[in-house]
Amino acid sequence: MAMTDTRTIRIEAVRFNPETDQEPRRQSYDVPFTPDMSVLQGLQYIKDHLDGSLTFRWSCRMAVCGSCGMMINDTPKLSCETFLRDLYPGPVKVAPLDNFPIQRDLAIDQTGFLDKLAMIKPYIVAKQDKPLSEGTFRQTPAQLEAYYQYSQCINCLLCYAACPQFGLNDQFVGPAALSLLQRYNLDSRDVGWSVRADVANADIGVWECTVVGYCSEVCPKGVDPMHAINENKVNSALDYIGLKRLVGGR
Ligand code: SF4
Ligand code: FES
Known part of the structure; x- marks a missing residue:
């Protein structure tokens, strides 16, 4: 992907560690993205380059394993098949799936x-x-x-x-x-x-x-x-x- 196709979008992620935090909070990250990048890839960018402590689940990256579900702008979605380009200019709010206890950040207790x-x-x-x-x-x-x-x-x-x-x-x-x-x-x-x-x-x-x-x-x-x-x-x-x-x- 040519670098000229890169834009930046803000991802606001819920952070919560039940062992140490009183309540969830939001943390913002500015993520460079190309048109082929999913929300999951945006989170992986954060984990690899900005904040290795952000926790979320994923496996297949192709809407098969069912691991990467989360609330994206208040709607339950698979993050691997939701694209950042469709949410531009953002911000993109990501949160753990509603109605479940939070295990850590975006990961729920199943x-x-x-x-x-x-x-x-x-x-x-x-x-x-x-x-x-x-x-x-x-x-x-x-x-x-x-x-x-x-x-x-x-x-x-x-x-x-x-x-x-x-x-x-x-x-x-x-x-x-x-x-x-x-x-x-x-x-x-x-x-x-x-x-x-x-x-x-x-x-x-x-x-x-x-x-x-x-x-x-x-x-x-x-x-x-x-x-x-x-x-x-x-x-x-x-x-x-x-x-x-x-x-x-x-
Ligand atoms: S939304 Fe519910 S019924 Fe549909 S694939 Fe996911 S768990 Fe199964
Ligand atoms: S990573 Fe497997 S369904 Fe999204």
Whole structure:
């Protein structure tokens, strides 16, 4: 990139060390950038050249790993696919994802989500095990299509930062975990409805959702958590009155 393409933008980052600080504060950095630089690359510039103590998560740099989610100008986004050129002249406000405890600076504590992920049993519960010698379980394209969008979740947690109900009650299982619950319930190889039903039907399950829908709006992978939750509200209600579930779940 030619140096003439370089401009400077101010990045205002939240700083917070829970071990030493009373409350979060903002720190400003002037960052030279070229048109191909993402917000994540701006933060990496800060870390490499201006302030090595700034803490944030990232891994893939290509919207796949889900590590780099943060609030960018008050909206939950992946920092690796948000470009500084689109935020010029700035300033660019970066903060940890809303609704989570801060671990350090822009990194959130994900423990609560990992517990919820374990609760929904995010794996195929097969009717019976099949020896490897018998080959793979087969699936038609239509059977794959039934759950495909939910399988695209990268656990970036932008949907939790967008969810006002999760903001009010951090026990709510929440959009991504409930989408993954439905991803497995819709899978033709799975018979795990009964082991997931308690989580779906609980007060902190689908019934905590008030159908705001911002989760589906901010998802960078086209997952529709609100739809997954609505499908499970239908299932949960039918189950309660003893009728057959309509949308997935064996
Ligand atoms: S549903 Fe979308 S926004 Fe939520 S964690 Fe998965 S990929 Fe991220
Ligand atoms: S660094 Fe992996 S999703 Fe952004």
